[in-house]
Amino acid sequence: MRAMTQAEVVALRNAARQWEATPHKSFRPYRRDILDSIDVMLGTGVCTGELLGIRWQDIDLDAEVPTVSVMGTVTQANGQGVVWKPAPKSETSKRTLYLPSIAAEALRRKAAEREFLPESEAVFASEVGTWRNPSAYRVHFRQVRKIAELDWVTPKTIRKTVATTIYSSDGLDNASQQLGHSEVGVTAKHYVQKLSIGPQGVVGVLDEWFQSAS
Numbered sequence: 637m638r639a640m641t642q643a644e645v646v647a648l649r650n651a652a653r654q655w656e657a658t659p660h661k662s663f664r665p666y667r668r669d670i671l672d673s674i675d676v677m678l679g680t681g682v683c684t685g686e687l688l689g690i691r692w693q694d695i696d697l698d699a700e701v702p703t704v705s706v707m708g709t710v711t712q713a714n715g716q717g718v719v720w721k722p723a724p725k726s727e728t729s730k731r732t733l734y735l736p737s738i739a740a741e742a743l744r745r746k747a748a749e750r751e752f753l754p755e756s757e758a759v760f761a762s763e764v765g766t767w768r769n770p771s772a773y774r775v776h777f778r779q780v781r782k783i784a785e786l787d788w789v790t791p792k793t794i795r796k797t798v799a800t801t802i803y804s805s806d807g808l809d810n811a812s813q814q815l816g817h818s819e820v821g822v823t824a825k826h827y828v829q830k831l832s833i834g835p836q837g838v839v840g841v842l843d844e845w846f847q848s849a850s
Contacts, residue, residue, distance in 0.1 A: 639800035639829040640793060644786055649674060651784035655776070670776055672742040673760055676704075677791060679739025681798030681814050684791045685709035686729075688768045689720055690759045692750070695743055702735040704743070706816065710758075710767045718767045720757075729816040796829070803828040 640648070652671035677687055688710040695704045707730055708722045735743070746759050756765035762772075774791070781789045795815065802811040811828060812820040 637796060637829050638788070638793070639797040640786075640789065644784075644789070645678065645797070647784045648781065648786060648789060651780045651786075654783055655780045669746065669760065670780055672745055673773070674777075674780075674794070675742035676739045676760075677794045678798065679736045679742070680704060680706075680733050681795050681802075682706060682733075683709075683795055684770045684773060685711055686816075687791075688758065688760050688770060688773060691720075691757045692747075692759060693757075695759065697740060697744055697747065702740040702743070703732050704735055704739070705732045706730065710770060712769065712771065718762075718769045720767055731813070731816050733814065800829045 649671060652674050655670060656668045673687060676682070676690070682690075686706050686709050689706075689708045690704060691707070694707055696702060708720050709729075710718060710720055713719045743759065753761050753765040758765075758767055760768055760773075762768040777791060781787060799811045799815055802814055808820050808824055808828065812824075
């Protein structure tokens, strides 16, 4: 399990800016919000389906601390195309997350350009306002990571990076809640990079022991 370093996060975001600025040869409409989507993932730890399933009604940017509610996911359904599923994998997947500045600002940028697709429910909609295909999104993401020379990075890597960051500061329980896992064991096994550091509590134990022995 490998999480991204701060330098790698910076490289990925810079690559996203470069990708957005690169002229596109296709005559079809082309979404240019890959940086905003990456910033939302960095600020929340949501998976690709959850990211693309965020609806305008799910965000509250006017709250004292802005929030996003994860109420569903976007998936490719046989015979139906790309659909929004209102029921996440588990009840713990349905959660409200507080937004750090990086994610809140990204969603504010999206809100400012909402007039271009006013009828769409989706914050990260397709070019024509429908639910965006996760597979198509991942194609664009791979193009960005190639520019950044981070071929090992996927959207799931960002999710692991968020989990590891929370785990190292606030513990495994909070990391698990942020990701919407029903069991902390799943988070511990698959989503956090283990830290090779001893428990901080031993400092007091050893200090007390040495003082009593002196």
